[in-house]
Amino acid sequence: MPDTTRSRRYAKPLVVADDPRGAPRSDGGVIILPRHLDWSGAANYNLDSPARLVDLYRTVLIEATRPEDLHAYLDQKTLKRLWSYLWLPGDLRRAWEDRFPRALHNQYG
Numbered sequence: 001m002p003d004t005t006r007s008r009r010y011a012k013p014l015v016v017a018d019d020p021r022g023a024p025r026s027d028g029g030v031i032i033l034p035r036h037l038d039w040s041g042a043a044n045y046n047l048d049s050p051a052r053l054v055d056l057y058r059t060v061l062i063e064a065t066r067p068e069d070l071h072a073y074l075d076q077k078t079l080k081r082l083w084s085y086l087w088l089p090g091d092l093r094r095a096w097e098d099r100f101p102r103a104l105h106n107q108y109g
Contacts, residue, residue: 013065014091015065015066015067015070016096017067017071017074018067019076028047029048030047031044031045031047031056032044033045033060036065037069037073038063053082054082056073057078057082058086058087061074061088061092062092
């Protein structure tokens with residue numbers, strides 16, 4: 001898979017999936033992220049709560065270190081729906097919008 005990884009100044013890579021179609025994760029229930037994605041101690045995400053769903057997507061996008069992290073927890077349809085609500089670092093947001101300009105950028109702009 002030709003996933004795109006870009007470097008940041010502090011050496012944590014930006015990970016952008018080649019195709020944001022992953023496992024559907026908007027069907028309710030609780031997701032517990034592994035420590036490498038959420039080391040804060042609040043790694044339980046109740047998907048029945050819209051705010052926690054947004055938090056899950058934001059956390060995975062920011063903390064992903066490999067494409068498999070994205071594919072395991074993100075769903076394309078949900079990502080498109082939540083995109084305008086996600087606070088993301090500018091370089092990460094631009095990387096995703098550059099990769100998927102019609103799917104994401106036009107969602108809010």
